[in-house]
Each structure stands twice: as structure tokens, then as C-alpha cells.
Amino acid sequence: MNDPAKPVQGASAEAIEHHYGTGNEYFKLWLDETMTYSCAMWDPLDPEQTLDAAQLCKIDYHIEQARAKNAARVLDVGCGWGSVLSRLIRQFNCKSAVGLTLSKSQAEWIVRTNSDPRISVKLQSWNDHDAPDGSYDSIISIGAFEHFAKLGLTSDEKVQIYREFFRKCQKWLHSRGWMSLQTVAYGNSLPKDFDPFIAKQIFPETDTPRLKEIAEGAERLFEVVQLRNDRDDYRRTLRAWFSRLKSRRADAISIQGEEEVKKFEQYLRLMAYMFEVGGLDLYRITLRKIDNPKGK
Ligand SMILES: C[S@@+](CC[C@H](N)C(=O)[O-])C[C@H]1O[C@@H](n2cnc3c(N)ncnc32)[C@H](O)[C@@H]1O
Numbered sequence: 001m002n003d004p005a006k007p008v009q010g011a012s013a014e015a016i017e018h019h020y021g022t023g024n025e026y027f028k029l030w031l032d033e034t035m036t037y038s039c040a041m042w043d044p045l046d047p048e049q050t051l052d053a054a055q056l057c058k059i060d061y062h063i064e065q066a067r068a069k070n071a072a073r074v075l076d077v078g079c080g081w082g083s084v085l086s087r088l089i090r091q092f093n094c095k096s097a098v099g100l101t102l103s104k105s106q107a108e109w110i111v112r113t114n115s116d117p118r119i120s121v122k123l124q125s126w127n128d129h130d131a132p133d134g135s136y137d138s139i140i141s142i143g144a145f146e147h148f149a150k151l152g153l154t155s156d157e158k159v160q161i162y163r164e165f166f167r168k169c170q171k172w173l174h175s176r177g178w179m180s181l182q183t184v185a186y187g188n189s190l191p192k193d194f195d196p197f198i199a200k201q202i203f204p205e206t207d208t209p210r211l212k213e214i215a216e217g218a219e220r221l222f223e224v225v226q227l228r229n230d231r232d233d234y235r236r237t238l239r240a241w242f243s244r245l246k247s248r249r250a251d252a253i254s255i256q257g258e259e260e261v262k263k264f265e266q267y268l269r270l271m272a273y274m275f276e277v278g279g280l281d282l283y284r285i286t287l288r289k290i291d292n293p294k295g296k
Contacts, residue, residue, distance in 0.1 A: 198271070
């Protein structure tokens with residue numbers, strides 16, 4: 001939970017729960033089998049590829065980019081319902097995987113569905129995570145960075161938060177350790193191009209970064225080894241979620257009520273459009289720790 005001694009600069013636990021606490025059973029209806037709630041990685045040459053396959057492809061991509069195979073200890077910042085944690089342990093032979101989430105219902109879900117002692121989940125912000133230097137071999141963070149800064153902050157304020165995040169990750173990683181980050185970012189757009197409905201009703205207290213803000217946050221802490229913008233992958237993912245929600249609409253309404261379901265339909269449609277026209281980008285960034293950063 002939020003530490004009252006530290007002011008929350010990104011989405012609070014309450015704001016996160018507003019969205020993710022909508023109910024595990026509700027998300028289970030229209031997410032894939034692994035309950036992954038972030039942009040999948042699609043094969044552009046395979047129009048028949050399933051959402052489940054594309055999500056696994058994305059998870060494996062990040063595990064490979066973070067060089068996490070056979071690792072002793074891996075951190076997943078913003079672990080959702082734990083799909084990366086369980087894949088690290090079950091398919092990639094990791095000895096231990098630690099996940100952070102601000103959502104109580106997600107943390108409870110992970111504890112209930114994973115009895116494996118090699119998986120642990122903390123109901124905690126990265127900002128409050130206290131791990132000794134060099135604790136982790138690899139860090140993965142998928143679809144959480146978007147929540148680290150609140151709407152209304154200046155670009156400088158956002159950079160300060162991102163820099164603090166990268167500073168902590170740099171410290172937690174062992175020498176020359178790897179990190180794989182996936183985040184939505186502003187593309188060819190300004191905050192005013194977005195329907196206030198998203199900020200007010202879907203993702204309160206949340207603002208996405210710009211590429212230059214991420215770069216400034218990571219500069220001289222990490223070297224950027226690879227950067228991809230896969231925005232069409234998010235268009236396809238949002239369309240897949242939309243059609244799954246549509247095909248299970250009656251069940252969704254019985255869990256959530258029609259108003260809530262309509263809100264989600266509108267959000268999925270709006271976001272798919274923003275990725276399609278390039279108003280939003282989807283970055284996958286491979287970073288490597290700089291052991292002795294110069295300056296601050
Ligand atoms: C869109 S979900 C993505 C979940 C997961 N990575 C996936 O791909 O399925 C965003 C996740 O980020 C977490 N999150 C948001 N802000 C956070 C913070 N400050 N510290 C840790 N986790 C955070 C949320 O609790 C949630 O689990």
C-alpha cells in the first residue's frame with residue numbers, strides 16, 4: 001500500500017484499485033488464459049494467431065530481453081495477475097520471482113493460484129520497495145510505467161519520478177544487469193487530444209510518458225540497447241479484448257452491470273483508435289545497467 005510518509009506522485013493504490021479491482025472474474029471473461037493485461041506481441045504475417053499465443057510471445061520476449069532465463073532472482077514491477085512470474089519459474093527455470101502490484105485483488109489472486117514458494121508478491125509500490133543493492137539479476141516491467149506519474153505534472157516533474165524509478169532499478173540490479181520495459185507513450189498527440197473520459201473514469205491519476213522523458217529518466221543509469229515501437233500490436237490487442245468482451249457481454253453485464261461494461265467498450269474502442277492513428281505509441285525498451293554512472 002502507499003506509504004503515508006511519501007507523497008504519491010503516480011496513481012495511488014485507490015486509483016489503481018478503481019480499475020483493476022473491478023473484479024478478477026470480470027477480467028477473466030475477456031483477457032487471455034494467463035490474465036495478461038498489456039499489449040501482446042503479434043505476428044503480422046499470421047492473422048489467425050490467438051490472443052493467448054500473442055501474450056505468451058510478448059512475455060517470452062521480455063524474459064529473453066531481460067536475460068532472465070535460469071536467473072536466481074527476477075523482479076516484475078507491476079506484475080498484474082502474475083503471468084510473467086509463473087512463466088519465469090515454470091518455463092525459464094528461475095529460482096525466485098518477486099512481483100510488485102498496487103492492486104489487492106491481483107495480489108490475492110496470485111497467492112491463491114500460485115502455491116509455489118519461488119513466487120512472491122508484494123502489495124507495494126516500486127517507490128516503497130526496499131531491496132539490497134544487487135538483489136536482482138533482471139527486472140521486467142510491462143504496462144505499469146504509465147501509472148508512475150499523475151496527470152497535471154510538468155514534464156520536469158515527470159522526469160524526476162522516472163529518474164527515481166530508474167535509479168532504484170539501477171541499484172537493485174547486479175553489475176551490468178538487464179531490464180526490459182514496456183510502456184504506452186504519447187506519440188503524435190497532446191494531452192488535450194484525449195477524451196477526458198479515459199483520465200476521469202478509466203485510469204484516474206495516470207498520465208503516460210513521452211519518449212524523451214523516459215530517455216532523460218534513464219540517461220547515465222542505463223544504456224538503451226534496443227527500442228521498438230509496436231503500436232499496431234496494441235491496436236490488435238485492444239480489438240481482440242473488445243471482441244472477447246462482446247462475445248461474453250451477457251456474462252460481463254451480470255458481473256459488472258451494463259453501465260460499467262459500456263464504459264469498458266468505449267475505452268477499448270477509443271484506445272484502439274489512438275494506437276491506429278499514432279496518437280499513442282507502444283515502446284519495448286531493452287536497457288542495461290551502467291555500473292558507474294557519471295554525475296547525478
Ligand atoms: C496494466 S497492468 C499490467 C500488469 C502486468 N504487467 C501484465 O502485463 O499483465 C499494470 C500493473 O501495474 C501495477 N502498478 C501501477 N503502479 C504501480 C506502482 N507504483 N508500483 C508497483 N506496481 C504498480 C498495477 O498494480 C498493475 O499490476
